[in-house]
Amino acid sequence: MTPTRRLALCTAILGSFAGSLPLLAHHSFAAEFDSNKVVTLDGKFTKMDWVNPHSWIHMETVDKDSGKIETWDIETGPPNTLYRNGWRKDFIKAGEQIVVVGTRAKDGTNRVNARTVKTPDGRTLLAGSSENFQQSQAPAAK
Amino acid sequence: MRISSLIAIVLPVAAAFGQGGGQGGGVNPLLVPNPYNSPPEVKGGPVPRLPDGKPDMQGVWLVRAPGNSMSMLSVESLSNGRGGVRKGVITDPADGKIPYQPWAREKQKDLAANHMIEESDAHCLLGGFPHTSYTPFGFRLLQPPNEVVMVWEFMHAYRVIPMDGRPHLDAKTKLYMGDSRGHWEGDTLVIDVTNQKGRSWIDQAADFHSDAIHVVERFTMTDSNNITYEATIEDPKVYTQPWKIAYFFSKYNDPKYEALEFACIEGEYDIKSQQASAAAAAAK
Amino acid sequence: MVAAALACSSSAQTKTKYDPPRLADGHPDLNGIWEAHVNANADLEKARANGKPVIVEPADGRIPYKPEELAKKKQNKPADDPVAKCQMPGVPRLAYIPYPFQIAESANQPVIAILSQFAHEIRNINMGGEHLDGLELWMGDSRGRWEGDTLVIDVADFNDMTWFDAAGSQHSNALHVVERFTRVSPTTINYEATIEDPMVLTKPFKIALPLQLHTEKNAQLLEHECYADKEGPTVTAGDKPDPGHPGAAPKNAQTK
Numbered sequence: 001m002t003p004t005r006r007l008a009l010c011t012a013i014l015g016s017f018a019g020s021l022p023l024l025a026h027h028s029f030a031a032e033f034d035s036n037k038v039v040t041l042d043g044k045f046t047k048m049d050w051v052n053p054h055s056w057i058h059m060e061t062v063d064k065d066s067g068k069i070e071t072w073d074i075e076t077g078p079p080n081t082l083y084r085n086g087w088r089k090d091f092i093k094a095g096e097q098i099v100v101v102g103t104r105a106k107d108g109t110n111r112v113n114a115r116t117v118k119t120p121d122g123r124t125l126l127a128g129s130s131e132n133f134q135q136s137q138a139p140a141a142k
Numbered sequence: 143m144r145i146s147s148l149i150a151i152v153l154p155v156a157a158a159f160g161q162g163g164g165q166g167g168g169v170n171p172l173l174v175p176n177p178y179n180s181p182p183e184v185k186g187g188p189v190p191r192l193p194d195g196k197p198d199m200q201g202v203w204l205v206r207a208p209g210n211s212m213s214m215l216s217v218e219s220l221s222n223g224r225g226g227v228r229k230g231v232i233t234d235p236a237d238g239k240i241p242y243q244p245w246a247r248e249k250q251k252d253l254a255a256n257h258m259i260e261e262s263d264a265h266c267l268l269g270g271f272p273h274t275s276y277t278p279f280g281f282r283l284l285q286p287p288n289e290v291v292m293v294w295e296f297m298h299a300y301r302v303i304p305m306d307g308r309p310h311l312d313a314k315t316k317l318y319m320g321d322s323r324g325h326w327e328g329d330t331l332v333i334d335v336t337n338q339k340g341r342s343w344i345d346q347a348a349d350f351h352s353d354a355i356h357v358v359e360r361f362t363m364t365d366s367n368n369i370t371y372e373a374t375i376e377d378p379k380v381y382t383q384p385w386k387i388a389y390f391f392s393k394y395n396d397p398k399y400e401a402l403e404f405a406c407i408e409g410e411y412d413i414k415s416q417q418a419s420a421a422a423a424a425a426k
Numbered sequence: 427m428v429a430a431a432l433a434c435s436s437s438a439q440t441k442t443k444y445d446p447p448r449l450a451d452g453h454p455d456l457n458g459i460w461e462a463h464v465n466a467n468a469d470l471e472k473a474r475a476n477g478k479p480v481i482v483e484p485a486d487g488r489i490p491y492k493p494e495e496l497a498k499k500k501q502n503k504p505a506d507d508p509v510a511k512c513q514m515p516g517v518p519r520l521a522y523i524p525y526p527f528q529i530a531e532s533a534n535q536p537v538i539a540i541l542s543q544f545a546h547e548i549r550n551i552n553m554g555g556e557h558l559d560g561l562e563l564w565m566g567d568s569r570g571r572w573e574g575d576t577l578v579i580d581v582a583d584f585n586d587m588t589w590f591d592a593a594g595s596q597h598s599n600a601l602h603v604v605e606r607f608t609r610v611s612p613t614t615i616n617y618e619a620t621i622e623d624p625m626v627l628t629k630p631f632k633i634a635l636p637l638q639l640h641t642e643k644n645a646q647l648l649e650h651e652c653y654a655d656k657e658g659p660t661v662t663a664g665d666k667p668d669p670g671h672p673g674a675a676p677k678n679a680q681t682k
Contacts, residue, residue: 268649
């Protein structure tokens with residue numbers, strides 16, 4: 001392999017993305033999640049993916065009536081926003097209890113856009129949501 | 143940053159938008175720099191100057207357009223932040239709409255209805271200009287000798303703007319961020335952007351453009367805390383006329399602020415999530 | 427001072443230390459587009475600069491892996507190289523991938539920016555402050571300071587996702603790197619890095635190589651947007667996609 005001595009120019013090859021389904025931009029909160037479908041999920045933290053542009057929490061709840069275990073995928077803001085709101089990597093351990101307040105996906109799947117997350121040590125942290133609620137309804141810091 | 147220092151940072155954050163000024167309008171201190179809220183307008187002092195007399199615009203700047211992070215919605219639906227009155231950022235044409243050629247308006251509608259999978263931020267594609275200039279999470283401006291450098295936290299975009307009068311790159315060279323050339327007109331930094339690819343959208347609402355797009359941006363520091371921004375956008379393949387946008391930047395003065403990594407190569411998680419969502423919806 | 431002058435005058439070769447151009451704050455001006463023209467990116471252990479191994483310590487020129495880590499390295503395949511997948515190269519590798527990078531340094535500013543042509547990578551070198559607590563980053567968290575005319579950068583808070591080279595040299599999230607940038611001529615920065623990782627290495631190792639200034643008229647960075655130009659998405663967050671991930675059809679998808 002010869003190290004380049006000149007500034008390299010990359011020629012774009014237009015990629016074609018599969019999918020003719022009507023898909024919604026993830027940043028369009030209003031298109032994907034329903035501000036009126038506020039849910040509170042009290043359950044066990046499984047794991048978290050600290051990725052951009054949205055991080056994801058995976059958790060389990062137990063249906064009070066049927067005892068059935070439900071798994072949820074919780075969308076938060078990106079790691080930089082989480083970090084500035086007090087989140088730290090691995091600060092919640094698998095199996096610990098968390099409470100997520102957020103809005104449910106319009107398509108009814110077990111996906112939620114998180115507004116806040118109450119951690120095992122009792123703090124309520126903002127989840128960096130792109131939903132507009134924060135301007136008027138931000139909860140107390142702790 | 144340890145938790146205790148994080149608290150120390152966030153409490154005086156409204157003061158970060160001025161020289162120890164009072165509470166800004168409606169910004170939750172815990173969220174700043176919050177990409178989804180607009181910082182307050184805080185009057186500053188005289189424009190600081192570099193040794194050569196030019197405005198010293200160095201520091202961290204956040205887009206000020208009340209209501210939303212501009213990159214999140216359509217350029218047509220955003221506010222320009224002028225004194226509480228909600229007017230669009232598009233100042234020309236007068237109707238506040240992007241002056242698409244008829245075929246292009248139809249294409250935009252089709253993209254919005256049927257091809258949102260191509261939304262370029264979701265793919266972590268560099269947005270080019272003017273898109274990157276209204277990106278959330280702020281940018282840092284540096285003025286090394288003979289250049290202006292802008293570094294955005296969002297998907298770690300950057301551009302280097304030579305101020306030495308060199309010509310643009312050959313027209314055949316196409317870049318996601320285009321090719322920027324800067325010069326001063328009085329105290330206004332004028333940046334001429336050419337050589338864009340045309341693959342990214344101009345916002346997140348299917349507003350596309352071609353590789354013929356040509357943007358002229360004007361940054362004018364009106365005081366130590368405020369920049370007035372204007373841009374003229376032309377693309378003879380897509381628009382019937384050049385159009386203009388205008389809004390503001392607020393300086394973020396908290397000395398403890400640091401940009402964090404925004405890797406964004408994992409953007410495909412969101413795409414897969416969308417696909418799963420669409421599949422579930424289609425199955426109903 | 428006098429002793430040094432005598433030593434200099436009696437020496438067969440007198441060498442004046444290079445006095446670099448300086449910014450208004452007195453620090454050396456490292457602005458420019460730089461590139462390593464040594465092939466360290468392919469295999470650090472085989473790389474040579476100015477006739478000497480790039481790995482200057484230990485003396486055998488090998489990365490001092492623990493035996494089980496060396497076994498892991500041997501199983502790493504070229505296709506899994508994060509750089510081949512257009513993921514972030516990490517540190518110190520950004521300095522010697524075969525793409526130019528620009529140092530953006532302005533007087534009295536809290537950040538020196540390193541901007542790479544490879545996938546628009548950025549390193550924001552914070553001039554002061556402390557490492558982060560509880561965040562793992564591809565490019566680490568960089569804290570810079572001047573020691574005389576050398577820019578010393580202390581880098582920590584790494585994830586374990588990058589390799590030191592294309593030969594599969596992995597590290598853990600305990601990686602800690604200290605870099606030294608010294609401009610020794612108008613067109614050369616001497617780059618050194620001490621790399622320690624108590625989880626995978628038996629001891630630290632050190633590399634040294636020259637960075638050369640691009641002196642072409644109107645030189646500027648272009649773009650190598652390998653991620654953008656790929657056809658399809660790739661999973662990049664480390665774990666293989668699991669059935670419960672939003673990427674797959676949700677287990678509990680309601681089809682009512």
